[in-house]
Amino acid sequence: MLVAISSVHLLNDAMQTVVTALFPIFEESLKLTYGQIGWIAFTLNMTSSVMQPVVGSLSDKWPKPWMLPVGMLCSMAGMAGLAVAPNFALLILSVVFVGLGSAVFHPEGSRVVHMAAGNRRAFSQSIYQVGGNFGQSLGPLMTAAIFVPLGQRGAAWGMLLAALAIAILFKVVPWYSAKLAEHGGRVPKKNAAAGASAADAKPSINKRVVAIAMSILLLVVFARSWYAAAIGSFYQFYARDAYGLTIQQAQIPLFLFMIFGVIGTFLGGIMADRIGRKKMMLISILGAAPFALILPYLPLEWVYPAIAVMGLILQSGFSVSVVYAQELMPGKVGTASGLITGLAFGMGALGSVVLGNLADAHSMSFVMSLASYLPLIGILALWLPKDRKEA
Template sequence: MSTQLSTVGTKSEALKIATVYAILIAISSVHLMNDMMQSVVTALFPVLVDSLHLSLAQIGWIAFTLNMTSSVMQPVVGLISDKRPAPWMLPVGMVSSMLGMAGLAFAPNFYLVLLAVVFVGLGSAVFHPEGSRVVHLAAGNRRAFSQSIYQVGGNFGHMLGPLMTMVIFIPFGQKGAIWGTLLAAAAIIILMKVVPWYKAHLAIHDGKLQQKKAAGHAKVVLAPKVVAFALAILFAIVFARSWYAAAIGNYYQFYVEDTYGLTIKAAQVPLFLFLAAGVAGTFFGGIMADRIGRKKMMLISILGAAPFALVLPHLPLAWVYPLIVLLGFILQSGFSVSVVYAQELMPGKVGTASGLITGLAFGMGGLGAVVLGYMADAYTLGFVMVMCSVLPLIGLLAILLPKDRREAA
């Protein structure tokens, strides 16, 4: 009898740490579709510049609206969902994005484009904190790796932006955005499978927490000042990464057109390479972080990217392609790790931590897009690219971060 009880206990422990890959892949695929819809906005930039005669500053305002709508709401949604998780919010967010896609396809002017983008941003704001909670529940004992699987979906969606410009928006124009509604519909179908699992495992998770409280197992929590200091450093790192990514993602295509004389279509290639390498870097970073630690991986990521960022604006075209691959791979290898690090700093507040880091990334990217757009109009794109190339050096601050915390959150 005792042997049977021991076997049951062992199975129970195994279940606690098991990684649920089917759910991770499902939520990652929805993340892909969500971020593809966001990529539709940036992929339309060259088309909107021509069709609606927009300035680079107005392009910056569109990016700002998308990112700020998402960033402001993400921590709010995360805070609410930490207190009352709401699985039904996942499909509701996709419906909002669907409305945004339909509006974007037919918006006749700058202001209606902004309105459509608000709906896309709101959908993303609702999805990300709840999606991160699903990942947390499905991760088992491989948190950084699981978060990377989730982020790979989003990065892959962003990566497809330049391809959409080449294949869809240059031939079909603004109305090609209507296909984004199909992405939202597909995401809703997948979420109909994820939501029931999410509800069931929330109940199991809550039950375990109550058992721990009843047994008097209190979590060791860092002092508030230490957490605040660590979060401030994380925010600085996210700022540096996001502003640099905003420069590359929003304006590098225009920069290579001006500097190297490339066509709109050819200008998408280096941008695609940067984003594609970022997908691989995100996946690799999660694997490495579980082995060497979150802090070390973040240091390797942003400081390792600094030399490549510094030389990128000064290279001949032939060298741009291999270097931008290395830059994208190294720079993005630390993003999902920073989310997990924040979650471990704030145990029990998965949604809030995820919303703060991913929301701040969107917000800083949006603010960067506006500021850099105005600077590009006032000065030159070359000046903007050289100025932004020093941003990854801010990653030196990661040395000051506290050691990793891997207690169950």
């Protein structure tokens, strides 16, 4: 089940990445500004993000396995719209459908992972997130191999991703439904094999501490997602302007950042089960900060190894953040997952709009230099409560 739901996560996030992979195509075919590209990224992330805590909260009370394929159908409709949208307004509408499909999928997908995790939650969550990160890493490859040759209509290939996801979900949904039936239609607060969660192990933790911890965690995830938005949405334009690369050549550093992020996500989950969630998050975002700071000033030959190492380190803490939030909020898996993978990314989506408009007003070089300071916000993680590995 972990492999199956991770595969669907891959396909779901690959569909989301189709939107960002098409940015250079939209820029040319629809004559979009950087500000408008920022608004597309904002719409995608806000639609998929803000709805995630809402869907997660509702599904914590009333889990609905059938919502998984419904979400994929919504994304399929969005893919069809992207391929034929003749103007900016219809493009935004198509992006809304893709975002809503993702908003429905993520909380329910995280719940399937939680129920299948056993006593290795961080490792299981990392498998799930590896699927999503790998799907995102396909964006540069799709740009170079599909969208540059085929143009906007190449987005229609995304409908095949949705169809494959629905086929896999026909195997996941019956298992998920059976597991819910074993617990009277509810998600258990903890797996029998998993032992106590951090919050279970520390019953004295109060609501005020949880609220402060979640606020800090959201700020840390916000900083990481805002910086990731700068790289994912705009670095290809920076590489084109600063190094004289073609759009296809500019996909190489972007792909390295994303594919090494996949490796980092997997390794981070394994390490977090051994050294603790908080320590892994600190290593992740603060370890990436030096590479982020020097990236805008490196010669081209040094960009490739630097951006790869940065992706590896930066993404090693993402799945860990989700598990940490789930352990702060036992019994509210969908809500916690929605807050981290949803609302925090919605906050990061604001970065796409701000950065896009700053690039129009100043330059892409100015934007990348400014964004390089964002990982330093990760120092706030020092004030997070200890997790169960440290308790």
